[in-house]
Each structure stands twice: as structure tokens, then as C-alpha cells.
Amino acid sequence: MGENTAVKWLLFFFFPALFIYGLLHVYSSKPAQAKKTKDLTAQEEAGRKVYNKFCVGCHGVNGDGQSEAANFFKVKPPNFHTAVFRWKSTPEGSLPTDEDLMRVLNWGIPQTPMPSFKLVPDVQKRAVIAYIKTFSDRWKKEKPGPSVYKDIHRPDWFGSPESIEKGKQIYATNCTSCHGEQGRGDGPIATTLPVPPTDLTYPVRSAGPNPEDTFRVLTVGLEGSPMPKFDFLSEEDRWHLVSYIAYLMNKGK
Numbered sequence: 001m002g003e004n005t006a007v008k009w010l011l012f013f014f015f016p017a018l019f020i021y022g023l024l025h026v027y028s029s030k031p032a033q034a035k036k037t038k039d040l041t042a043q044e045e046a047g048r049k050v051y052n053k054f055c056v057g058c059h060g061v062n063g064d065g066q067s068e069a070a071n072f073f074k075v076k077p078p079n080f081h082t083a084v085f086r087w088k089s090t091p092e093g094s095l096p097t098d099e100d101l102m103r104v105l106n107w108g109i110p111q112t113p114m115p116s117f118k119l120v121p122d123v124q125k126r127a128v129i130a131y132i133k134t135f136s137d138r139w140k141k142e143k144p145g146p147s148v149y150k151d152i153h154r155p156d157w158f159g160s161p162e163s164i165e166k167g168k169q170i171y172a173t174n175c176t177s178c179h180g181e182q183g184r185g186d187g188p189i190a191t192t193l194p195v196p197p198t199d200l201t202y203p204v205r206s207a208g209p210n211p212e213d214t215f216r217v218l219t220v221g222l223e224g225s226p227m228p229k230f231d232f233l234s235e236e237d238r239w240h241l242v243s244y245i246a247y248l249m250n251k252g253k
């Protein structure tokens with residue numbers, strides 16, 4: 001074989017073959033899946049299948065939030081092994097209720113990569129909730145709750161111009177360092193935080209669709225995130241803040 005033929009062979013046969021082999025390899029390899037590691041109930045086993053279909057790509061094979069996709073996210077998926085949840089209505093240190101988890105699945109967490117699974121049947125969502133609980137023994141030892149929702153009563157002056165004005169003042173003292181003067185999430189210490197402060201002018205809230213959901217965030221905070229709880233403010237003052245946030249959300253409309 002002359003030198004010329006060898007080069008031709010490499011160019012026209014070997015390299016293209018290598019390329020096609022590479023492509024086939026990429027397209028035929030199945031994504032990693034969460035394996036059955038312990039005895040699961042029928043519902044948990046059904047949940048594992050739902051998890052492998054919809055969640056594994058972001059939340060990781062082991063449910064620890066480690067995935068290739070997560071490397072690109074500013075807000076990382078939680079580690080289900082520690083069972084520390086942010087988006088819940090129970091006090092710091094407590095597990096979330098099933099309704100909290102269901103709300104997250106139905107609503108998603110807007111402004112983060114967590115999508116809504118509203119169109120997935122409830123029975124599958126209940127199953128995947130049962131499955132993510134198998135990642136931590138805390139679910140066997142502790143009881144979730146209590147949820148603050150039962151104590152939340154929206155006052156009839158909510159959203160009035162006076163309430164918005166009061167909320168604006170309370171906001172200026174307590175919130176601008178992180179969320180910024182205009183609520184855009186660009187306060188002076190925003191860039192030093194591990195999680196960006198939410199843009200409160202965005203027309204959809206991460207916590208849920210209702211003013212009660214925002215009130216809940218102010219009451220219990222977001223555990224494991226820089227967002228503190230403001231339960232030292234009176235209930236009235238927290239409602240004024242919710243009025244102001246609702247005003248910021250509607251401003252752009």
C-alpha cells in the first residue's frame with residue numbers, strides 16, 4: 001500500500017466509519033435511569049417509572065440533584081436525600097405536606113427550570129411523590145407540617161391603594177438589599193447570594209398562583225435559600241407587602 005493509498009483509505013473509509021460509529025453510539029445509548037435499589041410498594045414502583053420518564057434528567061439518577069442538566073442551572077435541583085424543601089408551607093426544619101409537593105408539580109417553579117406537570121394525571125403525580133420520599137428516611141420518622149395555610153385569611157382591604165402604599169414603605173426597609181428598589185431582583189447584595197433573588201415584577205409567582213402563596217413565603221421563608229422569613233412583621237404588614245408585590249406584578253400589563 002503506497003503512502004497515498006493509505007491516506008485515501010484513512011480519509012474516505014476509516015474516518016467516516018469512525019464518525020458514523022460515534023453517531024450511532026450517541027443515539028443508541030439510553031439515558032441513565034433510577035434503578036430499583038430497595039423494596040418498593042406498588043405505588044412507589046409506579047412512581048419510579050414516572051420519575052424515570054419526567055424527572056431523572058434534572059433531578060439525577062440518585063435523586064440527589066446531580067445531573068448533567070443541573071450544571072447549567074442557576075437554581076439547582078434539591079437533594080431529595082436531605083429532604084430539605086424550599087417551596088412548602090410548613091415551618092423551617094419540617095417536611096412539606098403532600099399538598100405542598102402537589103402544588104409544586106402542578107404549578108412548577110416559574111423563573112427556574114422546574115416545569116409544571118399539570119397535564120400529568122394526578123395518580124402518577126401521587127406515585128412520584130411517594131417515590132421521591134423513598135430517598136430519605138426522614139419520611140419514616142417525622143410527620144410533615146403543620147401547614148400555615150389554614151391560618152391565612154386574606155383581609156378585605158388587600159390590594160387597596162393605601163395597602164399598596166404601606167407595603168411599598170415596608171418593602172423599602174426590608175427587601176431592597178436583595179430584590180432591588182424596583183423589585184427586579186437586582187439589589188446591592190444580589191450578586192453575592194448563591195441563588196438570585198426573584199424578580200418580583202415578573203407577572204407569575206414561583207410560590208403559587210394565589211396571594212396566599214406569597215403570604216406563606218413571607219411567613220415561613222424558603223428553607224435553605226437566602227430568602228428569610230418575616231414572621232416578626234405583623235400579619236397586617238405582611239399583607240401590605242403582598243398588596244405591593246401584586247401591584248409590581250401587574251404594573252407591566
Ligand code: HEC
Binds near residue numbers: 051075
Ligand atoms: C428541567 C429540569 C427539571 C425537571 C424535568 C424536573 N425538575 Fe423538579 N426542580 C428542578 C429545579 C432546578 C428545581 C429547584 C427550583 C428551586 O428550588 O427554586 C426543582 C425543584 C423541585 C421540587 C421543589 C423542591 C423544593 O425545594 O421545594 C420538587 C418537589 C421537584 N422539583 C420535583 C420534581 C419531580 C417529581 C419531577 C418529575 C415529575 C421534576 N421535579 C422534574 C428542575 C427540574
Ligand code: HEC
Binds near residue numbers: 178204218241
Ligand atoms: C437576603 C436577601 C433577601 C431579602 C432581604 C429578601 N429576599 Fe425575598 N428572596 C430572596 C431570594 C434569594 C429569593 C429566591 C429564593 C429561591 O429561589 O430559592 C427570594 C424569593 C422571594 C419570594 C418568592 C417569589 C415568588 O415568585 O414566589 C418573595 C415573594 C420574596 N422573596 C419577597 C420578599 C420580600 C417582600 C422581602 C422583604 C420583606 C424579601 N423578599 C427580602 C432573597 C431575599
